[in-house]
Amino acid sequence: MSGLKTESFISELKTFLSSSPTPYHAVENVAEILSSQGFKQLSENEAWSLEAGGRYFVIRNGSTIAAFITPQDKSSGAAIRMAGAHTDSPCLKVKPHAEIKRHGYFQVGVDLYGGVLLNPWYDRDLSLAGRVVYRDKQRKLHKVLIDFKRAIATIPSLAIHLDREANSKRSINPQTDLPPVLMRVGEGEEVSFRSLLSAQIEKQYPDLKVDQVLDYELSFYDTQAAEVIGLQSEFLASARLDNLLSCYICLQALITSDGSQPALIVFNDHEEVGSLSAEGAQGPFLRSVLERIYGQGEVLTSVLSKSLMISADNAHGIHPNFPGKHDEKHGPLMGEGPVIKVNVNQRYATSSETSSYFKHLCDLNQLPCQYFTVRSDMACGSTIGPLTAGEIGVRTIDVGVPQFAMHSIRELASVSDVVSLYRVLKAYFVDALQLPE
Incomplete structure:
Protein backbone atom coordinates (compact mmCIF):
# COMPACT_ATOMS: atom_id res chain seq x y z
CA MET A 1 0.00 0.00 0.00
CA PRO A 90 -1.77 -7.05 33.17
CA CYS A 91 -1.04 -4.52 35.92
CA LEU A 92 -1.19 -3.71 39.62
CA LYS A 93 -4.61 -2.42 40.76
CA VAL A 94 -5.28 -0.61 44.01
CA LYS A 95 -7.30 -2.42 46.68
CA PRO A 96 -10.50 -0.85 48.17
CA HIS A 97 -8.97 -0.30 51.62
CA ALA A 98 -5.64 0.81 50.29
CA GLU A 99 -3.80 2.59 53.09
CA ILE A 100 -0.67 0.96 54.51
CA LYS A 101 1.52 2.87 56.98
CA ARG A 102 4.75 1.15 57.98
CA HIS A 103 7.98 2.51 59.45
CA GLY A 104 7.23 6.08 58.40
CA TYR A 105 6.19 5.31 54.82
CA PHE A 106 2.79 5.58 53.20
CA GLN A 107 2.04 2.72 50.82
CA VAL A 108 -1.06 1.30 49.13
CA GLY A 109 -2.11 -2.31 48.80
CA VAL A 110 -2.35 -3.74 45.30
CA ASP A 111 -3.93 -6.74 43.60
CA LEU A 112 -2.53 -8.49 40.54
CA TYR A 113 -4.65 -8.01 37.43
CA GLY A 114 -4.02 -10.77 34.91
CA GLY A 115 -0.77 -12.67 34.48
CA VAL A 116 1.65 -9.94 35.51
CA LEU A 117 5.38 -10.47 34.97
CA LEU A 118 6.36 -9.10 38.38
CA ASN A 119 10.13 -8.55 38.42
CA PRO A 120 10.15 -5.66 35.92
CA TRP A 121 7.86 -3.61 38.20
CA TYR A 122 10.66 -2.99 40.66
CA ASP A 123 12.51 0.36 40.64
CA ARG A 124 10.25 1.96 38.03
CA ASP A 125 8.82 5.47 38.18
CA LEU A 126 5.13 4.73 38.68
CA SER A 127 2.05 6.86 38.25
CA LEU A 128 -1.62 6.11 38.88
CA ALA A 129 -4.70 6.37 36.66
CA GLY A 130 -8.23 5.05 36.27
CA ARG A 131 -11.87 5.73 37.04
CA VAL A 132 -13.21 7.30 40.23
CA VAL A 133 -16.84 7.56 41.38
CA TYR A 134 -17.60 10.46 43.72
CA ARG A 135 -20.49 12.30 45.33
CA ASP A 136 -20.77 16.06 44.90
CA LYS A 137 -22.05 18.69 47.33
CA GLN A 138 -25.60 18.21 45.99
CA ARG A 139 -25.45 14.49 46.82
CA LYS A 140 -25.31 13.40 43.18
CA LEU A 141 -23.05 10.63 41.93
CA HIS A 142 -20.52 11.18 39.15
CA LYS A 143 -17.70 9.24 37.53
CA VAL A 144 -14.51 10.74 36.18
CA LEU A 145 -11.18 9.59 34.78
CA ILE A 146 -8.03 10.65 36.58
CA ASP A 147 -4.35 10.41 35.72
CA PHE A 148 -1.61 11.75 37.96
CA LYS A 149 0.68 11.72 34.87
CA ARG A 150 3.81 12.12 36.98
CA ALA A 151 5.84 9.63 38.99
CA ILE A 152 4.20 9.42 42.42
CA ALA A 153 5.31 5.95 43.56
CA THR A 154 7.91 3.21 43.27
CA ILE A 155 8.47 -0.38 44.39
CA PRO A 156 12.07 -0.42 45.62
CA SER A 157 14.12 -3.58 45.30
CA LEU A 158 15.64 -5.13 48.37
CA ALA A 159 19.42 -4.59 48.24
CA ILE A 160 21.43 -7.64 47.28
CA HIS A 161 23.47 -7.18 50.48
CA LEU A 162 20.32 -8.13 52.43
CA ASP A 163 19.50 -11.10 50.22
CA ARG A 164 22.61 -12.74 48.80
CA GLU A 165 20.50 -15.25 46.85
CA ALA A 166 18.46 -12.56 45.09
CA ASN A 167 19.75 -13.54 41.66
CA SER A 168 19.13 -17.26 42.12
CA LYS A 169 16.32 -17.98 44.56
CA ARG A 170 14.32 -14.83 45.26
CA SER A 171 10.57 -15.22 44.87
CA ILE A 172 7.98 -12.46 45.03
CA ASN A 173 5.09 -12.48 47.47
CA PRO A 174 2.53 -10.09 45.92
CA GLN A 175 0.81 -9.47 49.26
CA THR A 176 3.90 -8.36 51.18
CA ASP A 177 6.54 -7.44 48.58
CA LEU A 178 4.66 -5.27 46.07
CA PRO A 179 2.86 -2.40 47.87
CA PRO A 180 4.30 0.75 46.23
CA VAL A 181 5.83 3.50 48.35
CA LEU A 182 4.14 6.87 47.80
CA MET A 183 5.60 9.15 50.47
CA ARG A 184 7.00 9.59 53.98
CA VAL A 185 4.55 10.21 56.82
CA GLY A 186 5.19 11.46 60.31
CA GLU A 187 4.45 9.70 63.58
CA GLY A 188 0.70 9.86 64.25
CA GLU A 189 -0.05 11.38 60.84
CA GLU A 190 -3.12 9.88 59.20
CA VAL A 191 -3.50 9.80 55.40
CA SER A 192 -6.74 9.05 53.58
CA PHE A 193 -6.22 7.63 50.09
CA ARG A 194 -9.69 8.75 49.05
CA SER A 195 -8.88 12.29 50.18
CA LEU A 196 -5.81 12.20 47.95
CA LEU A 197 -8.06 11.19 45.07
CA SER A 198 -10.49 14.02 45.85
CA ALA A 199 -7.62 16.49 45.65
CA GLN A 200 -6.48 15.03 42.33
CA ILE A 201 -9.98 15.30 40.84
CA GLU A 202 -10.25 18.95 41.79
CA LYS A 203 -6.75 19.62 40.48
CA GLN A 204 -7.47 17.90 37.19
CA TYR A 205 -11.01 19.31 36.88
CA PRO A 206 -11.07 22.73 38.61
CA ASP A 207 -14.83 23.15 38.05
CA LEU A 208 -15.70 19.98 39.95
CA LYS A 209 -16.38 19.97 43.67
CA VAL A 210 -16.03 16.63 45.43
CA ASP A 211 -17.87 15.87 48.64
CA GLN A 212 -16.64 12.28 48.93
CA VAL A 213 -14.88 9.70 46.81
CA LEU A 214 -16.95 6.54 47.05
CA ASP A 215 -14.96 4.04 45.01
CA TYR A 216 -12.43 3.63 42.23
CA GLU A 217 -10.74 1.32 39.71
CA LEU A 218 -7.14 2.46 39.59
CA SER A 219 -3.98 1.00 38.09
CA PHE A 220 -0.33 1.83 38.54
CA TYR A 221 1.68 2.31 35.36
CA ASP A 222 5.21 3.12 34.25
CA THR A 223 5.72 6.77 33.34
CA GLN A 224 8.39 5.96 30.73
CA ALA A 225 6.89 6.92 27.37
CA ALA A 226 6.73 4.68 24.31
CA GLU A 227 9.87 4.95 22.21
CA VAL A 228 11.49 3.67 19.03
CA ILE A 229 14.79 1.99 19.98
CA GLY A 230 17.53 -0.18 18.50
CA LEU A 231 20.73 0.64 16.65
CA GLN A 232 18.73 0.87 13.44
CA SER A 233 15.55 2.19 15.13
CA GLU A 234 13.69 -0.99 14.24
CA PHE A 235 11.98 -1.70 17.58
CA LEU A 236 9.04 -0.17 19.41
CA ALA A 237 9.32 -0.29 23.22
CA SER A 238 6.31 0.53 25.38
Whole structure:
Protein backbone atom coordinates (compact mmCIF):
# COMPACT_ATOMS: atom_id res chain seq x y z
CA MET A 1 0.00 0.00 0.00
CA SER A 2 1.51 3.28 -1.04
CA GLY A 3 1.11 6.58 0.72
CA LEU A 4 1.69 5.43 4.31
CA LYS A 5 4.03 7.76 6.16
CA THR A 6 5.61 5.30 8.55
CA GLU A 7 7.32 7.89 10.75
CA SER A 8 4.09 9.81 11.29
CA PHE A 9 2.10 6.60 11.88
CA ILE A 10 4.54 5.36 14.53
CA SER A 11 4.73 8.79 16.17
CA GLU A 12 0.95 8.91 16.57
CA LEU A 13 0.96 5.31 17.81
CA LYS A 14 3.51 6.22 20.50
CA THR A 15 1.28 9.09 21.62
CA PHE A 16 -1.71 6.76 21.82
CA LEU A 17 0.18 4.16 23.85
CA SER A 18 1.62 6.69 26.29
CA SER A 19 -1.70 8.47 26.82
CA SER A 20 -3.70 5.26 27.42
CA PRO A 21 -2.59 3.99 30.84
CA THR A 22 -5.91 2.19 31.51
CA PRO A 23 -8.70 0.68 29.38
CA TYR A 24 -10.84 3.72 30.23
CA HIS A 25 -8.26 6.12 28.84
CA ALA A 26 -7.68 3.90 25.81
CA VAL A 27 -11.40 3.88 24.95
CA GLU A 28 -11.63 7.63 25.50
CA ASN A 29 -8.74 8.15 23.08
CA VAL A 30 -10.23 5.76 20.51
CA ALA A 31 -13.56 7.59 20.74
CA GLU A 32 -11.85 10.94 20.22
CA ILE A 33 -10.08 9.67 17.09
CA LEU A 34 -13.31 8.16 15.74
CA SER A 35 -15.22 11.39 16.33
CA SER A 36 -12.54 13.39 14.54
CA GLN A 37 -12.96 11.07 11.54
CA GLY A 38 -16.72 11.53 11.25
CA PHE A 39 -17.96 8.57 13.30
CA LYS A 40 -21.11 9.35 15.31
CA GLN A 41 -21.43 8.12 18.89
CA LEU A 42 -24.50 6.07 19.77
CA SER A 43 -25.90 5.31 23.21
CA GLU A 44 -26.91 1.82 24.27
CA ASN A 45 -29.91 3.15 26.19
CA GLU A 46 -31.42 5.00 23.21
CA ALA A 47 -32.98 3.84 19.94
CA TRP A 48 -30.60 3.70 16.98
CA SER A 49 -31.46 5.19 13.61
CA LEU A 50 -28.73 3.97 11.28
CA GLU A 51 -28.14 5.27 7.80
CA ALA A 52 -26.88 3.08 4.97
CA GLY A 53 -23.10 3.38 4.79
CA GLY A 54 -23.07 5.34 8.06
CA ARG A 55 -20.16 5.43 10.51
CA TYR A 56 -20.89 4.92 14.20
CA PHE A 57 -19.43 3.81 17.52
CA VAL A 58 -20.80 2.73 20.90
CA ILE A 59 -19.13 2.37 24.31
CA ARG A 60 -19.93 0.04 27.21
CA ASN A 61 -18.62 0.61 30.74
CA GLY A 62 -16.13 3.16 29.44
CA SER A 63 -13.70 0.30 28.78
CA THR A 64 -15.11 -1.52 25.72
CA ILE A 65 -15.90 0.05 22.35
CA ALA A 66 -17.25 -1.03 18.98
CA ALA A 67 -17.14 1.05 15.79
CA PHE A 68 -18.74 0.09 12.50
CA ILE A 69 -19.62 1.08 8.96
CA THR A 70 -23.15 -0.02 8.13
CA PRO A 71 -23.96 -1.91 4.92
CA GLN A 72 -25.30 0.00 1.94
CA ASP A 73 -28.11 -2.57 1.72
CA LYS A 74 -28.80 -4.85 4.70
CA SER A 75 -31.12 -7.07 2.71
CA SER A 76 -28.25 -8.08 0.40
CA GLY A 77 -26.73 -10.11 3.22
CA ALA A 78 -23.20 -8.99 2.29
CA ALA A 79 -20.44 -10.25 4.58
CA ILE A 80 -19.17 -7.92 7.29
CA ARG A 81 -15.45 -7.61 7.88
CA MET A 82 -14.75 -7.64 11.62
CA ALA A 83 -11.58 -7.22 13.66
CA GLY A 84 -11.21 -7.42 17.42
CA ALA A 85 -8.62 -6.72 20.11
CA HIS A 86 -8.63 -6.01 23.84
CA THR A 87 -8.09 -2.86 25.89
CA ASP A 88 -6.78 -4.33 29.15
CA SER A 89 -3.23 -5.27 30.12
CA PRO A 90 -1.77 -7.05 33.17
CA CYS A 91 -1.04 -4.52 35.92
CA LEU A 92 -1.19 -3.71 39.62
CA LYS A 93 -4.61 -2.42 40.76
CA VAL A 94 -5.28 -0.61 44.01
CA LYS A 95 -7.30 -2.42 46.68
CA PRO A 96 -10.50 -0.85 48.17
CA HIS A 97 -8.97 -0.30 51.62
CA ALA A 98 -5.64 0.81 50.29
CA GLU A 99 -3.80 2.59 53.09
CA ILE A 100 -0.67 0.96 54.51
CA LYS A 101 1.52 2.87 56.98
CA ARG A 102 4.75 1.15 57.98
CA HIS A 103 7.98 2.51 59.45
CA GLY A 104 7.23 6.08 58.40
CA TYR A 105 6.19 5.31 54.82
CA PHE A 106 2.79 5.58 53.20
CA GLN A 107 2.04 2.72 50.82
CA VAL A 108 -1.06 1.30 49.13
CA GLY A 109 -2.11 -2.31 48.80
CA VAL A 110 -2.35 -3.74 45.30
CA ASP A 111 -3.93 -6.74 43.60
CA LEU A 112 -2.53 -8.49 40.54
CA TYR A 113 -4.65 -8.01 37.43
CA GLY A 114 -4.02 -10.77 34.91
CA GLY A 115 -0.77 -12.67 34.48
CA VAL A 116 1.65 -9.94 35.51
CA LEU A 117 5.38 -10.47 34.97
CA LEU A 118 6.36 -9.10 38.38
CA ASN A 119 10.13 -8.55 38.42
CA PRO A 120 10.15 -5.66 35.92
CA TRP A 121 7.86 -3.61 38.20
CA TYR A 122 10.66 -2.99 40.66
CA ASP A 123 12.51 0.36 40.64
CA ARG A 124 10.25 1.96 38.03
CA ASP A 125 8.82 5.47 38.18
CA LEU A 126 5.13 4.73 38.68
CA SER A 127 2.05 6.86 38.25
CA LEU A 128 -1.62 6.11 38.88
CA ALA A 129 -4.70 6.37 36.66
CA GLY A 130 -8.23 5.05 36.27
CA ARG A 131 -11.87 5.73 37.04
CA VAL A 132 -13.21 7.30 40.23
CA VAL A 133 -16.84 7.56 41.38
CA TYR A 134 -17.60 10.46 43.72
CA ARG A 135 -20.49 12.30 45.33
CA ASP A 136 -20.77 16.06 44.90
CA LYS A 137 -22.05 18.69 47.33
CA GLN A 138 -25.60 18.21 45.99
CA ARG A 139 -25.45 14.49 46.82
CA LYS A 140 -25.31 13.40 43.18
CA LEU A 141 -23.05 10.63 41.93
CA HIS A 142 -20.52 11.18 39.15
CA LYS A 143 -17.70 9.24 37.53
CA VAL A 144 -14.51 10.74 36.18
CA LEU A 145 -11.18 9.59 34.78
CA ILE A 146 -8.03 10.65 36.58
CA ASP A 147 -4.35 10.41 35.72
CA PHE A 148 -1.61 11.75 37.96
CA LYS A 149 0.68 11.72 34.87
CA ARG A 150 3.81 12.12 36.98
CA ALA A 151 5.84 9.63 38.99
CA ILE A 152 4.20 9.42 42.42
CA ALA A 153 5.31 5.95 43.56
CA THR A 154 7.91 3.21 43.27
CA ILE A 155 8.47 -0.38 44.39
CA PRO A 156 12.07 -0.42 45.62
CA SER A 157 14.12 -3.58 45.30
CA LEU A 158 15.64 -5.13 48.37
CA ALA A 159 19.42 -4.59 48.24
CA ILE A 160 21.43 -7.64 47.28
CA HIS A 161 23.47 -7.18 50.48
CA LEU A 162 20.32 -8.13 52.43
CA ASP A 163 19.50 -11.10 50.22
CA ARG A 164 22.61 -12.74 48.80
CA GLU A 165 20.50 -15.25 46.85
CA ALA A 166 18.46 -12.56 45.09
CA ASN A 167 19.75 -13.54 41.66
CA SER A 168 19.13 -17.26 42.12
CA LYS A 169 16.32 -17.98 44.56
CA ARG A 170 14.32 -14.83 45.26
CA SER A 171 10.57 -15.22 44.87
CA ILE A 172 7.98 -12.46 45.03
CA ASN A 173 5.09 -12.48 47.47
CA PRO A 174 2.53 -10.09 45.92
CA GLN A 175 0.81 -9.47 49.26
CA THR A 176 3.90 -8.36 51.18
CA ASP A 177 6.54 -7.44 48.58
CA LEU A 178 4.66 -5.27 46.07
CA PRO A 179 2.86 -2.40 47.87
CA PRO A 180 4.30 0.75 46.23
CA VAL A 181 5.83 3.50 48.35
CA LEU A 182 4.14 6.87 47.80
CA MET A 183 5.60 9.15 50.47
CA ARG A 184 7.00 9.59 53.98
CA VAL A 185 4.55 10.21 56.82
CA GLY A 186 5.19 11.46 60.31
CA GLU A 187 4.45 9.70 63.58
CA GLY A 188 0.70 9.86 64.25
CA GLU A 189 -0.05 11.38 60.84
CA GLU A 190 -3.12 9.88 59.20
CA VAL A 191 -3.50 9.80 55.40
CA SER A 192 -6.74 9.05 53.58
CA PHE A 193 -6.22 7.63 50.09
CA ARG A 194 -9.69 8.75 49.05
CA SER A 195 -8.88 12.29 50.18
CA LEU A 196 -5.81 12.20 47.95
CA LEU A 197 -8.06 11.19 45.07
CA SER A 198 -10.49 14.02 45.85
CA ALA A 199 -7.62 16.49 45.65
CA GLN A 200 -6.48 15.03 42.33
CA ILE A 201 -9.98 15.30 40.84
CA GLU A 202 -10.25 18.95 41.79
CA LYS A 203 -6.75 19.62 40.48
CA GLN A 204 -7.47 17.90 37.19
CA TYR A 205 -11.01 19.31 36.88
CA PRO A 206 -11.07 22.73 38.61
CA ASP A 207 -14.83 23.15 38.05
CA LEU A 208 -15.70 19.98 39.95
CA LYS A 209 -16.38 19.97 43.67
CA VAL A 210 -16.03 16.63 45.43
CA ASP A 211 -17.87 15.87 48.64
CA GLN A 212 -16.64 12.28 48.93
CA VAL A 213 -14.88 9.70 46.81
CA LEU A 214 -16.95 6.54 47.05
CA ASP A 215 -14.96 4.04 45.01
CA TYR A 216 -12.43 3.63 42.23
CA GLU A 217 -10.74 1.32 39.71
CA LEU A 218 -7.14 2.46 39.59
CA SER A 219 -3.98 1.00 38.09
CA PHE A 220 -0.33 1.83 38.54
CA TYR A 221 1.68 2.31 35.36
CA ASP A 222 5.21 3.12 34.25
CA THR A 223 5.72 6.77 33.34
CA GLN A 224 8.39 5.96 30.73
CA ALA A 225 6.89 6.92 27.37
CA ALA A 226 6.73 4.68 24.31
CA GLU A 227 9.87 4.95 22.21
CA VAL A 228 11.49 3.67 19.03
CA ILE A 229 14.79 1.99 19.98
CA GLY A 230 17.53 -0.18 18.50
CA LEU A 231 20.73 0.64 16.65
CA GLN A 232 18.73 0.87 13.44
CA SER A 233 15.55 2.19 15.13
CA GLU A 234 13.69 -0.99 14.24
CA PHE A 235 11.98 -1.70 17.58
CA LEU A 236 9.04 -0.17 19.41
CA ALA A 237 9.32 -0.29 23.22
CA SER A 238 6.31 0.53 25.38
CA ALA A 239 3.97 -0.56 28.11
CA ARG A 240 0.69 -2.21 27.06
CA LEU A 241 1.74 -3.28 23.56
CA ASP A 242 -0.35 -6.30 24.50
CA ASN A 243 -2.84 -5.30 23.31
CA LEU A 244 -3.24 -1.57 22.66
CA LEU A 245 -0.92 -2.02 19.69
CA SER A 246 -3.55 -4.19 17.97
CA CYS A 247 -6.32 -1.77 18.96
CA TYR A 248 -4.56 1.12 17.27
CA ILE A 249 -3.75 -0.85 14.13
CA CYS A 250 -7.37 -2.04 13.77
CA LEU A 251 -8.66 1.48 14.45
CA GLN A 252 -6.48 3.10 11.80
CA ALA A 253 -7.28 0.39 9.26
CA LEU A 254 -11.01 1.00 9.73
CA ILE A 255 -11.00 4.80 9.65
CA THR A 256 -8.83 4.93 6.53
CA SER A 257 -11.01 2.42 4.65
CA ASP A 258 -13.19 3.73 1.83
CA GLY A 259 -16.45 2.49 3.37
CA SER A 260 -17.28 0.36 0.35
CA GLN A 261 -17.79 -2.72 2.53
CA PRO A 262 -19.62 -3.18 5.85
CA ALA A 263 -17.00 -3.35 8.60
CA LEU A 264 -16.69 -3.44 12.38
CA ILE A 265 -14.03 -3.30 15.06
CA VAL A 266 -14.55 -4.26 18.69
CA PHE A 267 -12.12 -3.70 21.56
CA ASN A 268 -13.13 -5.68 24.66
CA ASP A 269 -12.08 -5.26 28.27
CA HIS A 270 -11.21 -8.15 30.64
CA GLU A 271 -9.38 -10.41 28.16
CA GLU A 272 -6.50 -10.80 30.59
CA VAL A 273 -8.82 -12.26 33.25
CA GLY A 274 -10.94 -14.55 31.09
CA SER A 275 -13.33 -12.24 29.19
CA LEU A 276 -16.47 -13.33 31.06
CA SER A 277 -18.14 -10.00 31.82
CA ALA A 278 -20.78 -7.67 30.41
CA GLU A 279 -18.07 -5.94 28.37
CA GLY A 280 -15.78 -8.93 27.76
CA ALA A 281 -15.55 -11.02 24.60
CA GLN A 282 -17.43 -13.85 26.33
CA GLY A 283 -20.26 -11.44 27.08
CA PRO A 284 -23.22 -10.13 25.06
CA PHE A 285 -21.79 -6.83 23.80
CA LEU A 286 -20.79 -7.71 20.23
CA ARG A 287 -23.93 -9.73 19.53
CA SER A 288 -26.11 -6.90 20.81
CA VAL A 289 -24.38 -4.44 18.47
CA LEU A 290 -24.79 -6.76 15.48
CA GLU A 291 -28.46 -7.35 16.29
CA ARG A 292 -29.08 -3.61 16.35
CA ILE A 293 -27.48 -3.32 12.92
CA TYR A 294 -29.10 -6.35 11.26
CA GLY A 295 -31.94 -7.47 13.53
CA GLN A 296 -32.23 -10.83 15.27
CA GLY A 297 -33.50 -12.94 12.40
CA GLU A 298 -32.25 -14.73 9.31
CA VAL A 299 -30.46 -11.71 7.86
CA LEU A 300 -27.93 -11.65 10.71
CA THR A 301 -27.51 -15.43 10.60
CA SER A 302 -26.86 -15.30 6.87
CA VAL A 303 -24.40 -12.40 7.21
CA LEU A 304 -22.38 -14.13 9.93
CA SER A 305 -22.16 -17.32 7.90
CA LYS A 306 -20.34 -15.37 5.18
CA SER A 307 -18.26 -13.12 7.42
CA LEU A 308 -14.90 -13.21 9.14
CA MET A 309 -13.50 -12.03 12.47
CA ILE A 310 -9.79 -11.23 12.65
CA SER A 311 -8.78 -11.41 16.30
CA ALA A 312 -5.60 -9.35 16.64
CA ASP A 313 -3.42 -10.00 19.68
CA ASN A 314 0.35 -10.11 19.87
CA ALA A 315 2.33 -13.35 19.52
CA HIS A 316 5.46 -14.65 21.26
CA GLY A 317 8.48 -13.86 19.12
CA ILE A 318 11.37 -16.32 19.42
CA HIS A 319 13.79 -15.03 22.04
CA PRO A 320 17.47 -15.36 21.01
CA ASN A 321 18.45 -16.19 24.60
CA PHE A 322 15.72 -18.82 25.03
CA PRO A 323 15.14 -20.48 21.63
CA GLY A 324 14.26 -23.76 23.32
CA LYS A 325 10.97 -22.27 24.52
CA HIS A 326 9.63 -22.44 20.95
CA ASP A 327 8.78 -25.18 18.50
CA GLU A 328 11.78 -25.02 16.18
CA LYS A 329 9.62 -24.52 13.08
CA HIS A 330 7.11 -22.11 14.60
CA GLY A 331 9.19 -19.43 16.30
CA PRO A 332 8.16 -16.08 14.77
CA LEU A 333 10.91 -13.54 14.12
CA MET A 334 10.33 -9.88 14.75
CA GLY A 335 10.51 -7.99 11.48
CA GLU A 336 9.26 -10.92 9.39
CA GLY A 337 5.59 -9.97 9.32
CA PRO A 338 2.30 -10.71 11.12
CA VAL A 339 1.85 -14.08 12.80
CA ILE A 340 -0.96 -16.57 12.22
CA LYS A 341 -1.59 -18.26 15.57
CA VAL A 342 -2.66 -21.92 15.49
CA ASN A 343 -3.70 -24.30 18.26
CA VAL A 344 -5.39 -27.64 17.59
CA ASN A 345 -7.15 -27.49 20.97
CA GLN A 346 -8.97 -24.26 20.05
CA ARG A 347 -6.99 -21.92 22.29
CA TYR A 348 -6.82 -19.98 19.03
CA ALA A 349 -9.75 -19.98 16.60
CA THR A 350 -7.69 -20.21 13.40
CA SER A 351 -8.81 -22.83 10.87
CA SER A 352 -7.36 -23.88 7.52
CA GLU A 353 -10.06 -21.76 5.84
CA THR A 354 -9.31 -18.59 7.75
CA SER A 355 -5.51 -18.97 7.67
CA SER A 356 -5.61 -19.58 3.92
CA TYR A 357 -7.62 -16.42 3.39
CA PHE A 358 -5.21 -14.36 5.51
CA LYS A 359 -2.17 -15.77 3.68
CA HIS A 360 -3.88 -15.06 0.35
CA LEU A 361 -4.58 -11.45 1.42
CA CYS A 362 -0.94 -11.02 2.47
CA ASP A 363 0.25 -12.43 -0.85
CA LEU A 364 -2.01 -10.11 -2.85
CA ASN A 365 -0.53 -7.15 -1.01
CA GLN A 366 3.07 -8.43 -1.13
CA LEU A 367 3.28 -8.70 2.66
CA PRO A 368 5.03 -11.42 4.68
CA CYS A 369 3.36 -13.59 7.31
CA GLN A 370 4.49 -16.41 9.58
CA TYR A 371 3.10 -19.03 11.98
CA PHE A 372 3.13 -19.57 15.72
CA THR A 373 2.09 -22.73 17.49
CA VAL A 374 3.19 -23.56 21.01
CA ARG A 375 5.53 -26.47 21.78
CA SER A 376 3.60 -29.71 22.20
CA ASP A 377 4.91 -30.06 25.77
CA MET A 378 3.81 -26.58 26.87
CA ALA A 379 0.44 -25.02 27.70
CA CYS A 380 -0.94 -22.49 25.24
CA GLY A 381 -2.39 -19.10 26.07
CA SER A 382 -5.55 -17.80 24.45
CA THR A 383 -7.28 -14.58 23.43
CA ILE A 384 -10.67 -13.22 22.35
CA GLY A 385 -10.78 -15.19 19.09
CA PRO A 386 -12.25 -18.51 20.30
CA LEU A 387 -14.60 -16.73 22.69
CA THR A 388 -15.95 -14.39 20.02
CA ALA A 389 -16.37 -17.28 17.59
CA GLY A 390 -18.27 -19.22 20.24
CA GLU A 391 -20.54 -16.28 21.08
CA ILE A 392 -21.61 -15.26 17.57
CA GLY A 393 -20.74 -18.27 15.40
CA VAL A 394 -18.44 -16.55 12.90
CA ARG A 395 -15.34 -17.94 11.22
CA THR A 396 -12.32 -16.48 13.00
CA ILE A 397 -8.56 -16.23 12.73
CA ASP A 398 -6.11 -15.25 15.47
CA VAL A 399 -3.20 -13.13 14.29
CA GLY A 400 -0.79 -10.61 15.77
CA VAL A 401 2.66 -9.08 15.61
CA PRO A 402 5.50 -10.97 17.34
CA GLN A 403 6.85 -9.36 20.49
CA PHE A 404 9.22 -9.87 23.40
CA ALA A 405 8.48 -9.58 27.14
CA MET A 406 4.74 -10.18 26.94
CA HIS A 407 3.00 -9.11 30.17
CA SER A 408 6.03 -7.13 31.30
CA ILE A 409 5.75 -3.49 32.36
CA ARG A 410 7.67 -2.72 29.14
CA GLU A 411 7.35 -4.80 25.99
CA LEU A 412 9.06 -4.82 22.59
CA ALA A 413 7.84 -5.22 19.01
CA SER A 414 9.09 -4.49 15.49
CA VAL A 415 8.17 -1.27 13.71
CA SER A 416 8.00 -3.04 10.34
CA ASP A 417 5.57 -5.67 11.69
CA VAL A 418 3.27 -2.91 12.96
CA VAL A 419 3.18 -1.40 9.49
CA SER A 420 2.67 -4.78 7.79
CA LEU A 421 -0.30 -5.71 9.98
CA TYR A 422 -1.84 -2.28 9.39
CA ARG A 423 -1.51 -2.71 5.64
CA VAL A 424 -3.07 -6.16 5.54
CA LEU A 425 -5.97 -5.07 7.78
CA LYS A 426 -6.57 -1.99 5.66
CA ALA A 427 -6.78 -4.23 2.60
CA TYR A 428 -9.11 -6.57 4.50
CA PHE A 429 -11.65 -3.82 5.15
CA VAL A 430 -12.10 -3.16 1.42
CA ASP A 431 -11.61 -6.72 0.15
CA ALA A 432 -14.43 -8.67 -1.50
CA LEU A 433 -13.87 -11.34 1.21
CA GLN A 434 -13.88 -14.49 -0.86
CA LEU A 435 -13.51 -17.20 1.78
CA PRO A 436 -12.85 -20.79 0.59
CA GLU A 437 -15.96 -22.45 -0.82
